[in-house]
Amino acid sequence: MVTPLSADDFTAMEGQLRECLEEDRRYTRVNNVKCDAIHTAKTYEEFADRVAAAHLRPLEKDDYKNKFSRSWNQYAAKDKANID
16 A cells, blocks of 8 residues: 655655755766866866866956945044044
């Protein structure tokens, strides 16, 4: 006799499916970088660096717009009126 699947079973299967899809996307991304770098990299170090950075994405214009300015020394940027 076969027991019907419960909601927990479906949730577990959905989680496994999401993990497998993400793993497949990661593999494809790294493999594409490897296939490109094997023909264009000048040294093995450059090849290895490009493969290691396969998970990164290029910056877009919106990324520059969203940045906020922060001073390097936050204590020096405080209001000097409190010091006097």
